[in-house]
Amino acid sequence: MVKKRVTITDIALEMGITPSTVSRALAGNQRVRVDTRERVLNVAAKMGYQPNVLASSLRSGRSDTIGMVVPRINRHFFSHVISGVEAVLNPAGYNLLISQTHERQEHEIKAFSTLLRNRVAGIIVSHSVETQTFEHFRQIIDEEISLVQFDRVTEQVPGPRIVNDNFLGALRSTQHLIKNGCRRIAHFAGALHVNVYEQRLDGYRYALEQAGIDVDPALIVENCIVQEAGMEAVENVIVPQQVDGIFAASDLSALGAIRTLKELNIAIPEKVKISGFANEPFAEMIDPTLTSVEQNAFEMGNQAARSMIESLGKEDPVSEEIHIPVRLIQRRSSVLNNSI
Amino acid sequence: MVKKRVTITDIALEMGITPSTVSRALAGNQRVRVDTRERVLNVAAKMGYQPNVLASSLRSGRSDTIGMVVPRINRHFFSHVISGVEAVLNPAGYNLLISQTHERQEHEIKAFSTLLRNRVAGIIVSHSVETQTFEHFRQIIDEEISLVQFDRVTEQVPGPRIVNDNFLGALRSTQHLIKNGCRRIAHFAGALHVNVYEQRLDGYRYALEQAGIDVDPALIVENCIVQEAGMEAVENVIVPQQVDGIFAASDLSALGAIRTLKELNIAIPEKVKISGFANEPFAEMIDPTLTSVEQNAFEMGNQAARSMIESLGKEDPVSEEIHIPVRLIQRRSSVLNNSI
DNA sequence: GTTTTTTGTGCAAACGTTTGTATTTTTGTA
DNA sequence: TACAAAAATACAAACGTTTGCACAAAAAAC
Numbered sequence: 001m002v003k004k005r006v007t008i009t010d011i012a013l014e015m016g017i018t019p020s021t022v023s024r025a026l027a028g029n030q031r032v033r034v035d036t037r038e039r040v041l042n043v044a045a046k047m048g049y050q051p052n053v054l055a056s057s058l059r060s061g062r063s064d065t066i067g068m069v070v071p072r073i074n075r076h077f078f079s080h081v082i083s084g085v086e087a088v089l090n091p092a093g094y095n096l097l098i099s100q101t102h103e104r105q106e107h108e109i110k111a112f113s114t115l116l117r118n119r120v121a122g123i124i125v126s127h128s129v130e131t132q133t134f135e136h137f138r139q140i141i142d143e144e145i146s147l148v149q150f151d152r153v154t155e156q157v158p159g160p161r162i163v164n165d166n167f168l169g170a171l172r173s174t175q176h177l178i179k180n181g182c183r184r185i186a187h188f189a190g191a192l193h194v195n196v197y198e199q200r201l202d203g204y205r206y207a208l209e210q211a212g213i214d215v216d217p218a219l220i221v222e223n224c225i226v227q228e229a230g231m232e233a234v235e236n237v238i239v240p241q242q243v244d245g246i247f248a249a250s251d252l253s254a255l256g257a258i259r260t261l262k263e264l265n266i267a268i269p270e271k272v273k274i275s276g277f278a279n280e281p282f283a284e285m286i287d288p289t290l291t292s293v294e295q296n297a298f299e300m301g302n303q304a305a306r307s308m309i310e311s312l313g314k315e316d317p318v319s320e321e322i323h324i325p326v327r328l329i330q331r332r333s334s335v336l337n338n339s340i
Numbered sequence: 341m342v343k344k345r346v347t348i349t350d351i352a353l354e355m356g357i358t359p360s361t362v363s364r365a366l367a368g369n370q371r372v373r374v375d376t377r378e379r380v381l382n383v384a385a386k387m388g389y390q391p392n393v394l395a396s397s398l399r400s401g402r403s404d405t406i407g408m409v410v411p412r413i414n415r416h417f418f419s420h421v422i423s424g425v426e427a428v429l430n431p432a433g434y435n436l437l438i439s440q441t442h443e444r445q446e447h448e449i450k451a452f453s454t455l456l457r458n459r460v461a462g463i464i465v466s467h468s469v470e471t472q473t474f475e476h477f478r479q480i481i482d483e484e485i486s487l488v489q490f491d492r493v494t495e496q497v498p499g500p501r502i503v504n505d506n507f508l509g510a511l512r513s514t515q516h517l518i519k520n521g522c523r524r525i526a527h528f529a530g531a532l533h534v535n536v537y538e539q540r541l542d543g544y545r546y547a548l549e550q551a552g553i554d555v556d557p558a559l560i561v562e563n564c565i566v567q568e569a570g571m572e573a574v575e576n577v578i579v580p581q582q583v584d585g586i587f588a589a590s591d592l593s594a595l596g597a598i599r600t601l602k603e604l605n606i607a608i609p610e611k612v613k614i615s616g617f618a619n620e621p622f623a624e625m626i627d628p629t630l631t632s633v634e635q636n637a638f639e640m641g642n643q644a645a646r647s648m649i650e651s652l653g654k655e656d657p658v659s660e661e662i663h664i665p666v667r668l669i670q671r672r673s674s675v676l677n678n679s680i
Numbered sequence: 681g682t683t684t685t686t687t688g689t690g691c692a693a694a695c696g697t698t699t700g701t702a703t704t705t706t707t708g709t710a
Numbered sequence: 711t712a713c714a715a716a717a718a719t720a721c722a723a724a725c726g727t728t729t730g731c732a733c734a735a736a737a738a739a740c
Contacts, residue, residue, distance in 0.1 A: 003485060007696055017718050023698060033718060048479065050456045055696035058394045058725050065437075065458075074419040074638075083414040084459065086440060095454060097405075098425055098438050114435060116390045118405075143345060255625070285595070287627045293379065298414075347726055358690050373688060395726035398695050413738060 005077045006047045015043055022085070025052065037167045057119060065095045066308060067115030071124040071152075072104045077297045078126070081150060081287060084301020085124060085308075092309055094121075114138055122146030122308050127154070132193050146311035150304045152194055159317040160307040162300055162324065166196050169293035169326035170203025171258055174247050176291070176328055182273055183243030185213070186237055188224035188253040197225075200249045200277060216241075225249060227306040230256025244272055245334075251276035251283055251292055258286065258333065273334040288332035300324045346387045366391065381594065397459060405435045406648060407455030409465040411443045411492075415622055417637045418466070419436055421490065424641020425464060425648075432649055433459075445470040452476055462486030462648050467494070472533055486651035490644045492534055498656040500647040502640055502664065506536050509633035509666035510543025513615045514587050516631070516668055518551045520675060522585025522613050525553070526577055528564035528593040537565075540589045540617065556581075565589060570596025579604070584612055585674075591616035591623055591632055598626065613674040628672035638662045 006023040014021075017036070024032045032040075057063045070078045086096055099119060101110035108128045115123055122145055129152075137157045140147050144158070153161040175214030177185050186290060187204045188278055190197030201220070208215050218241055221233045237243065239258065250253035254276030259269055265279035268274060268288055277285060279294035303322055348362040355362075358374070364372045365380035369461045372380075397403045406429055410418045426436055437458060439451035448468045455463055462485055469492075477497045480487050486499070493501040517525050529536030541560070548555050558581060561573045569591030577583065578597065588594035594616030601608055608628055609613060616623060619634035643662055651657060 003696095005696095009696075019697080020721075021719055023696095024719090026696085048482075050453065050479075051656045052459060052696050053400070053457045054398045055461055055725090056698075057394070058398055058695090058727090059697045061725075072423065073413075074416075074423040076414075076416075079419040080413040080696085082438075083412065083440065086438075090439070095458065096424075096438060098422075098432070098436055100423065113390065117393045118435065119392060132678065139390075142388075189480055192723085207626045236723065273698075282622045282625045285622045345726095349726075359727080360691080360729075361689055363726095364689090367728085371688065375687085392726050396728075398697090398725090399727045399729085401695075401728095623684090 005052075006049045008049075009053070011043050011047060011049060012155045013037065014047070021231065035315070045241050048168050063119050063121040064093055064307075065097055065118065066121045067097045067099070067111075067118070067120040067123040069099050069101060069108060069111045069115070071101050071126060071128050073098065073100050077151075077278060077295070080297035081126075081301040081304070084298035084303075085305040087298070088300070088302050088305035089308070091111045092305075096311075101128040104118040104134075105136075112140060116140070116143065116145070120145065121312055122148065124148045124150065124304050124308055127152040127194070129191055131196060146308060147317065148304050148308045148310045148311060150300055152196060153321075154195065157229060158319045160304075160311065160319070161321045162304045162307060163321060164196070164300070165293045165326050166199035167203040167206075169277065169295070169328070170200040170247065170249075170327075171201075171207050172328045173277070173291075173293055174204045174207035175211070175248060176330065177245040177275060178207065178213070178272055178335060180245075180269075180273055183213060184216070184219065184241065184243045185245035185247060186221065186233070186241070186243045186245060188217040188230060188233060188248035188257070189220055189222050191223055191227045193327075197249050204247050218306045219243060224253045227252045227259075229254035230252050230258075231260045233257065234264070238272065239266075246272060246274045248276045249275065251278045251280040251290060254292070254333070255282065255286065256289055258288070269332065269334050269336055279329055283329075283335065284331065291331045291334040292329055294327045294329050296324055296326075324336070342486070345392075346389045347392070348389075351380065351383050351387060352391060353402075354387065355379065355577050358403055358550070361665075371497065374400055380481075385602045389468050403461040404433055405437055405458065405460045405461040407451075407458070407463040408436055408438045408457070409448060409451045409463060410438070410439060411441050411466060411468050413438065413440050415492075417618060417635070420637035421466075421641040421644070424638035424643075425645045426641070427638070428642050428645035429648070432645075434649075436570055439525075441468040443468045443470060445473075445476075449476045450479060456480070456483065456485070460485065461554075461652055464488045464490065466490050467492040467534070469531055469534060473499050486648060487657065488644050488648045488651060493661075494535065495659070498659045500651065500659070501661045502644045502647060503661060504536070504635045504640065505663045505666050506539035507543040507546075507659055509617065509635070510540040510587065511547050511666045511667070512543075512666075514544045514547035515551070515619070516670065517587060517613055517615060517674060518547065518553070518643055519564075520609075522675045523553060524559065524581065524583050525585035526559040526561065526573070526581070526583045528556055528570060528573060528586060528588035528590065528597070529560055529562050530589045531563055533558060544587050559583060567592045567596035567599075569593050570598075571600045573597065574600040579610065581605075586612060586614045586659065588614065588616045591618045591620040591630060594630055594632070594673070595622065595626065598628070598630070604633060609672065609674050609676055615668075631674040632669055632670045634667045634669050636664055636666075668671040 008019045010020045011305040012022045025037040101107040134156045148160050189201050275291040277293045279292040283290040283292045348359045351361045352362045365377040369451040441447040474496045490502040529541050561586045573672050619632040623630040623632045
């Protein structure tokens with residue numbers, strides 16, 4: 001099904017010179033005369049030459065393809081990170097090979113394998129929620145392929161980690177609820193072995209402690225990040241425990257809570273104040289609008305790409321952690337008066 | 341930066357056999373004895389062998405990488421199509437190389453070039469909004485690379501086209517407004533050189549004609565697909581023209597209209613009924629909830645991938661058009677009583 | 681027991697580049 | 711004009727596979 005394509009040998013034959021000269025001319029090598037370079041470029045263009053990246057990478061041992069492994073491409077946050085990575089990598093001459101894990105470690109392992117087989121120069125990854133062991137990173141590290149982690153990361157693997165300031169976001173968010181009069185504040189947490197949810201819980205705890213409020217374990221709802229979980233939590237925790245504030249680690253569970261509270265005619269924000277996390281697009285569209293912590297996914301992608309490019313130039317990976325600032329966006333779900 | 345990796349030659353040396361036998365064993369070739377195959381597999385696993393796709397593709401002339409070109413990765417619709425493509429392609433052993441055009445034809449051309457250089461087996465593409473000429477598809481066609489178009493497509497390029505049933509969606513949507521009592525129905529259209537928007541306009545027109553309602557050009561607002569455009573259109577068209585129904589080609593412009601109408605205290609759906617297109621996640625979250633035409637992006641991706649795989653097996657491309665069914669979802673923005 | 685067929689391996693070339701080294705051409709200098 | 715130095719080009723090997731063909735050993739047929 002594939003036609004034969006024009007190669008540098010074809011160009012060389014056409015011009016009566018050698019493939020090596022053509023190669024050097026195309027590469028902009030200094031050792032080829034200016035006018036021959038221009039002639040080569042002309043003939044190449046005329047013949048519709050497209051360099052064969054496979055052959056080039058094979059011979060040179062260099063690759064301009066970066067692999068990216070994310071839980072789900074079609075999640076708002078991740079698709080924006082991807083976009084941010086692409087925005088930096090493409091102009092720099094790199095391509096992106098993308099795999100999704102669907103939150104399965106098994107798929108993560110397969111994805112790594114595929115990327116290694118494709119001889120990517122580096123891998124940008126955010127762990128699947130299942131991922132708690134890291135032996136499958138061994139091969140990447142052993143083969144000295146640059147590795148950049150973002151969002152869901154671990155210190156057990158070397159290389160740069162690009163993360164949101166989850167702790168600060170949670171801290172500010174909880175402080176905001178306290179400042180607005182909440183005293184019994186619940187937390188909808190995620191899976192606590194994942195760094196982002198652990199840190200959000202820490203921020204929540206710290207805010208309470210600073211304010212002299214006891215942390216009540218009964219008010220911490222684990223694995224509460226989807227809408228349905230938020231709904232159930234209202235029945236099981238919010239109402240029985242007489243909660244007056246909710247800091248949700250996810251906008252979706254916050255949404256679930258809002259919906260159920262509205263059904264029960266419990267006034268938001270009068271009776272219960274709510275803030276979420278991620279500032280999903282719907283946060284400003286629902287009624288009441290949802291206070292949330294904005295995380296700059298696009299910028300996170302930019303930074304991940306920049307760290308990757310930097311890593312590619314270095315011998316040994318630097319295991320720094322880079323924080324992308326977050327911002328609390330106050331909306332009606334947590335503020336009484338109409339001043340916002 | 342890249343360590344030397346284990347090759348089939350290393351395996352062959354280790355076992356005292358020949359690289360060709362190793363190659364055949366790994367490929368599952370019949371001509372190699374069963375027990376040697378198993379021994380090879382064992383040694384390969386033990387040595388941590390990862391086949392070099394570059395070398396393999398270079399030699400065999402075959403590629404298991406598919407390129408995908410979309411306007412924007414981080415748009416809800418496209419990210420779901422990508423996900424759908426991936427869901428079919430990955431299990432079939434293909435990889436996805438993704439580029440975004442940011443709606444620029446110039447980037448589309450560059451993306452094609454990149455994919456060709458990477459010797460992809462096929463390209464799945466949805467045009468940028470700028471794309472009105474198609475010479476840059478020439479090279480893809482000439483090199484006999486499989487091409488599948490989706491959503492934004494043209495008949496000027498051969499190969500399968502996977503599209504939503506835009507006409508039917510628009511027809512049903514407009515009929516729905518008519519059935520609910522609207523007589524002066526405006527249409528927020530997109531760029532009419534793009535097939536999807538053209539077809540939505542056609543569906544709108546056809547519905548009016550069938551109902552014996554004159555099509556008033558003053559009620560057709562072109563290039564009205566972002567929120568701001570919807571807002572402006574309320575001031576410029578909806579109010580002055582005493583419109584009682586809006587069929588928007590985009591949920592975003594519908595949202596803009598809703599917001600401005602609410603500001604002007606014009607009751608929805610009592611005074612103006614509205615329906616959008618795409619069924620974005622926010623459609624069921626805003627107030628009032630937005631009637632919209634659901635398009636199955638994930639399924640569209642599945643189908644695009646299936647068509648691609650099919651194309652790869654064929655000599656000549658079949659230029660069929662495959663329609664993904666759409667569904668009108670009735671919500672409060674267009675229906676008076678509470679029965680929905 | 682010899683010949684034919686089958687089965688399993690090995691050999692070597694090829695895919696399209698890049699790149700170290702050798703060779704030729706050009707340039708500069710005496 | 712001759713000669714060395716510098717510049718430009720050519721040669722050939724290599725990257726890691728795949729694959730047609732040759733070949734040997736084993737199995738089957740006579």
